[in-house]
Amino acid sequence: MTLRRSRDVPTLVAAARDGDPRAVARLISLVEDGDTALPDIAAALAPHTGRAAVIGLTGAPGVGKSTTTNELVAAYRKVGRRVGVLAVDPSSPFTGGAILGDRVRMQDHATDPGVYIRSMSSRGHLGGLSAATPQAARVLDGAGCDPVLIETVGVGQAEVEIAGLADTTVVLLAPGMGDAIQAAKAGVLETADVFVVNKADRDGADATYRDIQGMIGLGDRAPGEWRPRVVRCVAARAEGIGELVDAVDAHRSHLVTSGALAARRVRRAEAEVEAIALGTLRARMQDLRTGDTLSTLAREVAEGRLDPYTAADTLLARLS
């Protein structure tokens, strides 16, 4: 189905703002497919974005991310907030995005019109978040979801990427998962705003808690800089979720009062604009490849009549 862009985009965005889940689904699909209407969608959404708290949740497989996300959704719904969830699966580049496990666990909210849950693949992006994720988050933001939760499997790079996308990054750990602690030591510490020691009823939870607190204590922090909080949860029994919400809220207040939120969002927009610009350039290069400009230049280079740098300059001049 092709979108007749000039007429349909404003209608679709208006319907999404009214909370129509089909309109939201449609917009995210267009975003995922890289539809030609994307710039129009982004333009129509822009005035309505920037309101949602974007919360990233990450951690190693099995640490309880989906369960925790599920409980967070319930907590935010209790206070009447519309919630958006993007579940990103970096390990399955070929699926359209369905993660059966997550879907099943999230089914508590499947019939709640105040919750929009979407699984996304990470296609088009090496081992990390989909390039469409920031745009999908914009759709949820524009549709009045606040917060927008982005859940992703922590595989090193993902934590850093989600920190670039979220206002608040929550890193989940569980007792006895040595790898997670090592990952935390290796660099997650700089990206996490809140740590969750999940499965806190298990052996070793206290040790994990102390390890994290110890690491936080070692970090250099400027006066007034946020000190990461550590929360103990048993998400499967909904324990500690109130404390987690408090920690996330406290971080957000800190971001707002310190002015760090605005700075963080400008940096995020920089990365987003740069990524779109690079994508556009790659597409233009592809167009040049399919035309005869490149092959004509290459022929001259192959025959020694032109050097490759002058040829590249000529090629670039045609891009504009």
Added chain:
Amino acid sequence: MTLRRSRDVPTLVAAARDGDPRAVARLISLVEDGDTALPDIAAALAPHTGRAAVIGLTGAPGVGKSTTTNELVAAYRKVGRRVGVLAVDPSSPFTGGAILGDRVRMQDHATDPGVYIRSMSSRGHLGGLSAATPQAARVLDGAGCDPVLIETVGVGQAEVEIAGLADTTVVLLAPGMGDAIQAAKAGVLETADVFVVNKADRDGADATYRDIQGMIGLGDRAPGEWRPRVVRCVAARAEGIGELVDAVDAHRSHLVTSGALAARRVRRAEAEVEAIALGTLRARMQDLRTGDTLSTLAREVAEGRLDPYTAADTLLARLS
């Protein structure tokens, strides 16, 4: 030491053409460092390039690539040809390019002014050939080396890359190296013009030879298309090297008479020009990042006054 480009480049290229090894070394260093004189160097070299037969040698570690290269150099020297060797080490991104093992094994030719041997790192290129390799091959070509041998460790992608760079691709195998055979099955078959079963005095050499011949027999080939040759060698005893030279020469004759050489070189020049153009674009994007254009646009996006696509378009308009 900075190159005063306008005056020095022609002098340096002239010296390299006269066979001055220091001039050749200097030019390759400038190429590896991405010196600002690169376009001038490429322009000065262009009229003198396109003569060398570029021969790629690849294969798994331990298969005898350096020994075979060494013997090929000896064979070409015997008939009075000036030989250039580029040894690319994709596994050491941080070295300046020295591969002690290769250097030692190549020392037969260390004092021969008719041989130019250079080790190159693969820095700047994920797990494959250095982006500087095609330019370094141009320097050797322009300096009158013919053939230019490019030796690289076969790690899947490398075979494909070397096939994009060489006129003739030689893939080395050894008996009992199941992995190499698997790699061959997986895709090397399309890229190899000549197979070498090295260490052909070892158990299993006949089986390896038959395996390769069998695979070649299964390949679809248009009438008149080159059928890969398989040569048995014991490079450590210089056995079979004459047959290898014959096979490489036969492939070259085929390329010339069929017109495939020109087509191959145009494709290679296309890839080279495109890579240079993309590199230039990335550098320009970097310049924009360091200026205030991107951050100004990002601020407007973060505040919802501009959508990221319009911002990206504005950014791109500044590139030209």
